[in-house]
Amino acid sequence: MEKETKTNKTLIMFSNDLDKALAGFNIAIGAVSMGFNATIFFTFWGINILRKENFLPCKKGITDKIFALLMPRGPDKLILSKMHMMGMGTWMMKRVMKNKQVAMLPELIKLAQDSGVKFIACQMSMDMMGIKREELISGLDYSGVAKYLEEAGKADVNLFI
Amino acid sequence: MEKETKTNKTLIMFSNDLDKALAGFNIAIGAVSMGFNATIFFTFWGINILRKENFLPCKKGITDKIFALLMPRGPDKLILSKMHMMGMGTWMMKRVMKNKQVAMLPELIKLAQDSGVKFIACQMSMDMMGIKREELISGLDYSGVAKYLEEAGKADVNLFI
């Protein structure tokens, strides 16, 4: 009989701050590289991390259009949660990361997908913010809080980021 | 002999951001609707979510009075953690939620209490911020970090929101 042990790692990516996204993807990639299953559940602002960079004309209401416009479109548009300084902080951080050859967010997202991190986009958040599936990158599952709780119940590490 | 399995879900509601509160309550309500026990431990700013809307004259020091005045009184006063835009972001989000008939925070709080989510208010945070029990909604337990850790130790999902 197989011994039941939970070793999965599950992250809720609620934020779209660049710094928090970097932390989340580094943890998830670390987990899969150690042989664990890792799932990231993107909800609320976190949905923005999954948006394609290019503007995609979609049929949606005016409020949804404004909303979509005001939120960052994809990983390159994210900013730090601190040291805003009119964009200087984010610019500096990216420069430092590049100089030190630390992996940037778009690379981390690709690496995470390639190495088997499971991405789940919260459908309810998408509906609320008026984001359509065709506006998001491919390779996603779409689901809700019930699915998250099911995954989280199989994991021994659960974080809200 | 009963097999011991942890299936409870425990959330620390530290923030009083509208968006984070929405996420927390949706997770807790999702959990109880799936048959799990769910506990929300309200600490620090999170205490403000539990405040009654109406001003209640209490005997307290001047600093406590100023503090209480500067913090949001109840779920209707919370604002988003992002897209402040002088209140526009929160107003837009509420309008979107209303249009799409997504449950608003006051309804979620009621639903959570009615469906058996356990609410614990952190007494130490209340003391620090000078918030009295009569200023909070009814149906709460009052406790501290030891109680939280006891509950968290019986849960398989623990989140800090």
Place this chain on the structure above:
Amino acid sequence: MEKETKTNKTLIMFSNDLDKALAGFNIAIGAVSMGFNATIFFTFWGINILRKENFLPCKKGITDKIFALLMPRGPDKLILSKMHMMGMGTWMMKRVMKNKQVAMLPELIKLAQDSGVKFIACQMSMDMMGIKREELISGLDYSGVAKYLEEAGKADVNLFI
């Protein structure tokens, strides 16, 4: 045969907000006082909590120097995540805590170390932000995400703060 039960508590201290740091240390100290092992993994902004107050001239590049200058140096320099009000909020909170004899952050850090909370500083974050080991307080382990995941896998409570 020893029954394997996870009772450790592991916190990721990502933030350097005063309020979140207070919450994190109170949880960790609560845990060790109840007989559990507690580990705090300081990453990203959280590294700043561990910085010595006094400026230490270090050999580093100009960007690293600017970065270090822009981030808070040690627990006394942290500010609240909310109620900035040009520093008023943090000043008020500290005054309230002092009046009510609530332990301040520097005391909590010392208490945590004295009572056996394990401190791990994320080496990758330090490299990225150009913070040297000699700039941080003593008594730290230095490690990365793999070590964190190893510790987290032995814990029944894992929080991202």
